[in-house]
Each structure stands twice: as C-alpha cells, then as structure tokens.
Amino acid sequence: xxxxxxxxxxxxxxxxxxxxxxxxxxxxxxxxxxxxxxxxxxxxxxxxxxxxxxxxxxxxxxxxxxxxxxxxxxxxxxxxxxxxxxxxxxxxxxxxxxxxxxxxxxxxxxxxxxxxxxxxxxxxxxxxxxxxxxxxxxxxxxxxxxxxxxxxxxxxxxxxxxxxxxxxxxxxxxxxxxxxxxxxxxxxxxxxxxxxxxxxxxxxxxxxxxxxxxxxxxxxxxxxxxxxxxxxxxxxxxxxxxxxxxxxxxxxxxxxxxxxxxxxxxxxxxxxxxxxxxxxxxxxxxxxxxxxxxxxxxxxxxxxxxxxxxxxxxxxxxxxxxxxxxxxxxxxxxxxxxxxxxxxxxxxxxxxxxxxxxxxxxxxxxxxxxxxxxxxxxxxxx
Ligand SMILES: Cc1cc2nc3c(=O)[nH]c(=O)nc-3n(C[C@H](O)[C@H](O)[C@H](O)COP(=O)(O)OP(=O)(O)OC[C@H]3O[C@@H](n4cnc5c(N)ncnc54)[C@H](O)[C@@H]3O)c2cc1C
Numbered sequence: 566x567x568x569x570x571x572x573x574x575x576x577x578x579x580x581x582x583x584x585x586x587x588x589x590x591x592x593x594x595x596x597x598x599x600x601x602x603x604x605x606x607x608x609x610x611x612x613x614x615x616x617x618x619x620x621x622x623x624x625x626x627x628x629x630x631x632x633x634x635x636x637x638x639x640x641x642x643x644x645x646x647x648x649x650x651x652x653x654x655x656x657x658x659x660x661x662x663x664x665x666x667x668x669x670x671x672x673x674x675x676x677x678x679x680x681x682x683x684x685x686x687x688x689x690x691x692x693x694x695x696x697x698x699x700x701x702x703x704x705x706x707x708x709x710x711x712x713x714x715x716x717x718x719x720x721x722x723x724x725x726x727x728x729x730x731x732x733x734x735x736x737x738x739x740x741x742x743x744x745x746x747x748x749x750x751x752x753x754x755x756x757x758x759x760x761x762x763x764x765x766x767x768x769x770x771x772x773x774x775x776x777x778x779x780x781x782x783x784x785x786x787x788x789x790x791x792x793x794x795x796x797x798x799x800x801x802x803x804x805x806x807x808x809x810x811x812x813x814x815x816x817x818x819x820x821x822x823x824x825x826x827x828x829x830x831x832x833x834x835x836x837x838x839x840x841x842x843x844x845x846x847x848x849x850x851x852x853x854x855x856x857x858x859x860x861x862x863x864x865x866x867x868x869x870x871x872x873x874x875x876x877x878x879x880x881x882x883x884x885x886x887x888x889x890x891x892x893x894x895x896x897x898x899x900x901x902x903x904x905x906x907x908x909x910x911x912x913x914x915x916x917x918x919x920x921x922x923x924x925x926x927x928x929x930x931x932x933x934x935x936x937x938x939x940x941x942x943x944x945x946x947x
Pocket of ligand 1: 582584606703736741823857
C-alpha cells in the first residue's frame with residue numbers, strides 16, 4: 566500500500582497526549598510510517614507492574630503489532646489462554662479452544678498492561694522516541710481545530726505552548742482533549758460494579774485457561790496474569806469467599822473496583838484533532854476489548870495520516886466502536902443478570918446454541934477481535 570503523502574507530509578508535527586497503550590501504539594505506528602511524533606504523559610512512567618489492568622491481548626492486536634515486531638515479543642511474554650470455560654455451580658456450560666480460531670494467532674493471550682507498555686516503549690526507542698513523562702497537556706478550548714494550540718506543563722514548573730499540525734488525544738477516559746472538543750461523552754452507567762483482585766501463589770499454577778463461574782446472580786471470572794499470578798474479577802463484592810485457590814496464596818498483589826460505563830464520542834475527530842482509545846470510548850471489561858479496540862484506533866489513525874486520509878478516521882472507526890460496545894453490552898448483561906428465570910434460560914440455551922459450529926466460530930471470531938473491519942495495510946491472511 567503506497568504512502569499517500571510525500572516528504573513534506575512526513576514532516577508534519579504530531580503531538581500525542583497520553584502514553585498509555587493507545588498513545589504508545591499511535592507513536593510507534595507513526596514512527597514506522599516515517600513520522601517523528603512527540604508523546605507526552607502526565608504520569609511518572611508506564612503502568613506499575615503490579616497493576617495488571619488491561620490483561621487480554623487479542624489476535625487482531627497481534628496482527629496489528631506484527632509489522633513493528635512487537636507482536637512476537639508479546640507472544641513470547643504473554644500467557645496463552647488455550648481454553649475458555651463457562652461454568653454454573655453444577656456443570657461446565659461452555660468450553661472453547663481459543664486455538665481453533667482461524668489465522669496465525671490464537672484468539673486471546675494475557676499480558677499485564679505494564680508489560681505491554683514496556684514492550685511498546687522499547688520498540689519506540691529504536692526510532693529515538695521517548696515519552697516525555699510528568700508533562701501535562703492543558704487546554705480549555707481549542708479555537709483553531711486545523712492548528713490546535715495546547716500548553717504543556719512539566720513537573721519542574723516549566724511550560725511550553727505548542728501548535729502541532731496534528732493533535733491526538735489518547736489521554737484516557739477523562740480526556741482533556743475530548744473536553745476541549747466540546748463533544749460530550751454520551752452513554753450510560755450500569756448499576757453493576759466490577760471487583761478485581763490479583764493473587765500470587767507460592768507455586769506455579771495452571772495458567773492455560775480462563776474461566777467464568779456463574780453464581781446466579783453474579784459471576785467470578787479467572788484469568789492468568791503470570792505463571793504464578795491469577796486475576797479474579799467479579800460482579801460480587803464478597804467474591805473472594807467464592808474463590809477456590811489452586812495453590813497456597815503468597816500475596817494479594819492488586820485490587821481494584823470500578824463502575825461499568827458504556828460511552829463513546831461521535832465524531833472521533835474535529836479538524837486535525839483526533840481521539841483514540843478510552844478518550845473516545847469506554848465499556849465493561851467483559852470480552853477484554855477495551856485496550857484492544859483502542860490499539861486498533863491508533864493503528865488506523867497512523868495509517869490514515871500516512872495515507873493523507875486522516876479526515877476519514879472518524880467515519881471508519883465509529884462502526885467498529887458501535888459494534889464492540891453493542892457486543893460488550895450484551896455480554897455484560899448476560900453475566901450480570903439477576904432474574905432467576907432469565908438466568909435459568911441463559912444456562913439452558915447458551916450451551917445448546919454454542920453446540921453449533923457456526924455459533925462457536927462466531928464467538929471465537931469476536932474474542933479474537935476479528936469482528937471489525939480488516940486492516941487494509943496488512944497483506945497476509947489473519
Ligand atoms: C483500575 C483499572 C483497571 C482496569 N482493568 C481492565 C481490564 O481488566 N481489562 C481491560 O480491558 N481494561 C481494563 N482497564 C482499562 C484499560 O486500562 C484501558 O482500556 C486502556 O488502558 C486504554 O488505554 P488508553 O491508552 O486509551 O488510556 P490509558 O491507559 O488511560 O492512558 C491514558 C494516559 O494519558 C495520560 N493522561 C491523562 N490526561 C493527561 C493529560 N492531560 N496530559 C498528559 N497525559 C495525560 C494518563 O496518565 C495515561 O497514562 C482498566 C483500567 C483501570 C484504571
């Protein structure tokens with residue numbers, strides 16, 4: 566695929582606000598396409614290693630990170646999730662083999678967000694790009710969306726006004742860039758909370774599978790983080806009482822809780838200001854799509870900028886965002902339902918439905934992230 570703009574285009578100045586996984590991928594992909602973006606973040610460094618946060622890395626993300634070489638480093642570092650099971654208190658309802666999805670990669674692997682970010686930072690350093698930490702983007706309102714002006718405040722008290730040709734807001738759910746666009750963040754907050762705890766065990770444990778245990782009401786999901794660490798995530802506040810630990814617990818390494826929001830901004834751009842990742846859409850962790858969808862935004866945006874077609878970004882990404890939010894909403898409703906009749910019907914019909922090959926394949930395709938438009942710059946079959 567040819568690059569749509571010449572040398573002058575490649576010298577356009579690009580500022581990325583936020584060095585989370587999405588901002589880092591945007592920087593890496595832009596660098597790979599010949600740009601020299603600047604990336605700033607108000608934090609002191611990447612996500613601390615003990616905060617596993619976005620854990621699932623799907624096959625589409627690995628496809629997207631293959632040209633930069635990061636995919637193979639993720640595969641080497643991540644826990645493969647070979648089996649995925651859904652259990653009720655009495656029996657296994659669903660069992661999926663994630664390796665049965667078509668293509669080069671199995672549907673889902675697990676790697677702590679901090680590890681993914683460090684691999685991306687290492688790959689960026691090969692282009693001499695280093696995130697500028699402790700640098701906060703400050704902007705109230707943008708008057709010229711073609712040449713947006715923002716202020717950078719550093720921890721040492723210095724500040725700088727910059728007017729990049731392109732501004733990318735990858736500054737997370739509370740994005741100041743989104744607020745400066747005046748676009749709002751419509752959607753809804755569910756009543757449900759998700760509770761999360763990572764446990765380190767005294768010995769290595771079986772990390773080759775992920776599991777959801779349904780308790781009617783409520784659920785506890787189990788996902789591997791590392792050879793001796795398992796994450797449990799639940800809709801039940803007292804979920805730790807329901808965990809059957811596979812070995813002696815050495816320590817609880819991280820806990821978190823959050824209310825589930827489904828929100829997205831539309832359009833995802835104005836002039837030369839673009840939003841990507843959590844800055845543009847947030848949803849529940851069911852299906853492990855949050856970070857993966859944002860990484861997809863970043864790769865599309867970098868490719869479109871390289872093609873000189875960045876004004877198509879919002880129109881191309883909105884269908885993918887809506888699709889993933891819809892699927893994630895349905896999945897979240899399935900695991901948070903309270904009505905005893907509805908849960909009985911779910912436990913009866915879901916396994917029957919998934920006995921059909923096409924239904925199983927469709928579910929695997931979704932877990933792999935293959936339910937959104939194929940990246941046209943990847944010239945091999947996923
Ligand atoms: C506690 C917690 C648990 C989570 N658990 C899961 C999970 O289990 N599964 C899952 O899929 N997802 C989970 N997520 C969500 C996941 O972390 C996000 O979807 C993912 O990180 C999105 O990446 P991002 O780069 O868009 O945003 P972020 O990772 O939020 O990165 C945004 C970056 O922008 C920086 N920033 C913000 N404002 C400014 C500013 N004004 N100037 C400069 N920098 C700024 C921030 O410091 C941050 O580094 C969790 C998130 C949290 C907070």
